[in-house]
Amino acid sequence: MVSKSAMSLVVLLGIVCVILPQGGALGEEGVTDTEIKIGSINDTAGPVAAYGTPRVEACRALISHINDQGGINGRRILYQNESDSYDPSKTILAFKKLLEVDKVFCFIASLGVVTSMAVAPEVQSRKIPYLMVGGNSSKLFFPPQRYIFGAWPTYEDYMKAMVDYVANDLKMPKARLAHIFQDDETGRDSQRGLEEQVAKYPGMAIVATEGFKRGTVDVSAQVLKAREAKPDVVMLSTIFVQSAMIAKEMEKIGWKTTLVMNASSGDDRLIQLGGAAVEGAIVQKAMPAMEENLPGVVLYKDVIKKYFPESKVNPSAWGFTAFIEMQLGLEGIKRSGRDLTREGLIETLESFRNVDIGSIPPVTYGPDKHWGQNQSFFAKVERGKMVKISDYRPPK
Numbered sequence: 001m002v003s004k005s006a007m008s009l010v011v012l013l014g015i016v017c018v019i020l021p022q023g024g025a026l027g028e029e030g031v032t033d034t035e036i037k038i039g040s041i042n043d044t045a046g047p048v049a050a051y052g053t054p055r056v057e058a059c060r061a062l063i064s065h066i067n068d069q070g071g072i073n074g075r076r077i078l079y080q081n082e083s084d085s086y087d088p089s090k091t092i093l094a095f096k097k098l099l100e101v102d103k104v105f106c107f108i109a110s111l112g113v114v115t116s117m118a119v120a121p122e123v124q125s126r127k128i129p130y131l132m133v134g135g136n137s138s139k140l141f142f143p144p145q146r147y148i149f150g151a152w153p154t155y156e157d158y159m160k161a162m163v164d165y166v167a168n169d170l171k172m173p174k175a176r177l178a179h180i181f182q183d184d185e186t187g188r189d190s191q192r193g194l195e196e197q198v199a200k201y202p203g204m205a206i207v208a209t210e211g212f213k214r215g216t217v218d219v220s221a222q223v224l225k226a227r228e229a230k231p232d233v234v235m236l237s238t239i240f241v242q243s244a245m246i247a248k249e250m251e252k253i254g255w256k257t258t259l260v261m262n263a264s265s266g267d268d269r270l271i272q273l274g275g276a277a278v279e280g281a282i283v284q285k286a287m288p289a290m291e292e293n294l295p296g297v298v299l300y301k302d303v304i305k306k307y308f309p310e311s312k313v314n315p316s317a318w319g320f321t322a323f324i325e326m327q328l329g330l331e332g333i334k335r336s337g338r339d340l341t342r343e344g345l346i347e348t349l350e351s352f353r354n355v356d357i358g359s360i361p362p363v364t365y366g367p368d369k370h371w372g373q374n375q376s377f378f379a380k381v382e383r384g385k386m387v388k389i390s391d392y393r394p395p396k
Contacts, residue, residue, distance in 0.1 A: 001313050028341050030105025034076030036333065036340065037078045038046055038063075039104035040360030041094045041119075042111040042134070042322070045086030047215050050241070050269075052111050055134065055322030056081045058300070059109055061314075062326050065299075080104065086111075086214075088118030095119045099128060106131060106345065109322045109328035113137040113155075115185045123147050129345050131332065132325030132372075137189045141371040144197035149349055151325050151363065152286055153374040153394075158238065158262045161376050162284060166233050166260060167201050169378070170282075170388065174203035178231035180246055181223050182238055183211030190237035190262065197395065207231050216242070223249045236261040244274035251277040258282070263376055267317040271384055278376040281381045282389075287324065288314050288359055289379075289388065296324070297361025320359075327357050328372065337383070359390050 030037040040059065042052035055126055063077045071077060080102055091112070098104045106129035110116060113135035123130040124145055131149045133140060138154040151163075167173040179194055181187030191209060198204045208229035210222035223246060225236060234250075234257055236243050243265040250259070259281040261270075266285035270278055276361035290301065302324050304314045313319060332349045333340065352372075354362040363372035372392045379386040 007206045028105055029103050031075070031340050033346060034075055035078050036072065036075050037080070037102065037104045038329075040079070040081045040322075041084050041091055041098070041107070042081050042109070042113065043086040044081065044083040046083065046087070048086045048111070048239075049083075051239070051318045052083065052086075054316045054319035055084050055109065055111060057082055057308055058304065058313055058319035058323040059312060059326045061303040062300075062323055062330075064307045066330065071328060073156045073340075077330070081136070084115060085319050085349040086115060091119050092122060097370055099126070100301050105340075106329070106333075106342065108132055109134060109325035111135065111322075113140070113189075114184050116140060117185060117223050120145060120148060127342060129349075131329040131349070134321055134325060135186075137185045138192070139185065139189070142259075144368055144370045146346060149329075149365065149370045149372070151328055151360070151372040152321075153263075153376055154193075154371060155189035155237065155262070156193030156196070157374045157395050158284060158286075158376060159190040159235070159339050160197040161393065162235055162260050162262060163194060163197035163201070163204075164393075164396050165282070165284075165378055165390070166235075166258075167204065167335035170233075171260065172232060172258075173201050174205075175232040175234055176205050176207045176230065177233050178208035178210070178226040179206065179235045180212075180238065181236070182214055182242065182362045183213055186264075187211055193395075194235065200396075204286050212242075217245070219246050222246075223255070225254065229254070231257065233258040233260055235316050236265065239264040240267045240270040241273060244270055244278060247277040247281065248276045260284070266379070266386070268386065269316070271329070271381060271386070278381050279384075283379050283381060283386055284376050285317075285379055285386070285388075286360065287317060287320050288378050289386065290320075293311055294359050296327070299358070318342055324357065324359060328355070328363060331355065331357070 046054045083092040084094045107129045111134040132151045138156045208226045263284045263286045336348045352365040356362045361375045374394040378390040
């Protein structure tokens with residue numbers, strides 16, 4: 001006769017067999033014995049598809065390469081991107097779809113500041129790793145949010161480094177500065193950095209701040225107002241499309257002055273769009289040029305050539321950003337070992353110390369530091385090419 005305790009054990013084992021995830025692994029959602037599901041949110045069909053499309057392609061190339069090498073700790077990576085048209089309300093829907101329908105384990109290399117800020121409450125409440133965000137607002141990282149990590153300097157730090165460059169490299173510590181920016185959190189973050197850093201240079205002054213809404217195609221009013229303030233230097237916190245438009249508008253009205261652009265303009269397509277109007281511009285960059293013989297650059301170009309030989313969008317700066325973000329996120333998964341959990345992944349990332357992936361300055365995280373590094377360098381547009389004119393440096 002079977003005892004009550006034995007019968008209870010049989011019932012319990014039956015329940016466990018029913019709820020075991022397919023593949024045999026009893027653990028986190030999105031992880032089986034053989035696979036790890038990873039998601040991202042990048043616009044590939046809307047207003048910033050020019051940035052999202054190369055990012056997704058670069059991520060697919062890296063993951064294909066890793067899977068062909070045997071995956072990570074014996075598991076293949078399954079990757080899915082959802083396009084959100086760079087609309088924060090759609091970002092939340094994309095997040096829920098990837099999490100609730102596709103059952104992803106974590107998110108790596110999602111694009112955007114305002115979109116990431118919109119989804120941050122869901123990320124935190126559901127305790128889902130949202131890693132290596134392709135967006136740099138200080139509000140994402142100060143104070144740290146446990147489940148959100150970034151790889152890049154914040155827009156505040158980008159602008160602070162730009163001010164330092166004007167004061168020290170251009171020898172203009174008393175420059176009159178005009179700031180033209182996209183009027184959302186990215187631009188406001190830059191404005192905060194501008195105000196804080198200018199205060200360190202007695203005699204330097206902000207004489208104009210001109211914002212425009214995302215998607216604006218006519219920047220003539222902002223350019224004219226900035227010109228009226230008679231600045232010595234025009235600082236741009238804009239992506240390369242708008243930066244080219246601003247430079248061409250300046251050229252159109254015959255305004256020649258020193259032009260310094262933040263890292264969102266550090267894409268070779270700036271030169272394609274801006275032509276002669278961007279000649280002589282100082283452009284901040286966060287990533288090495290495609291011509292540099294660094295291990296990370298070589299790997300990126302090799303995997304794009306192998307998996308997307310007919311690509312029209314890579315190699316590119318925007319593709320390389322996501323490639324680097326995905327590398328760092330997957331390195332965290334690798335270092336977490338076979339016993340992969342969401343909380344364990346967060347703890348692993350917080351243990352990163354000077355992690356070098358062969359392209360950008362080494363990355364360090366900690367419980368109180370979820371942005372990876374704060375260094376950038378500067379290039380100058382000369383004869384249709386971006387020529388490096390400084391080394392990597394943090395703001396002072």
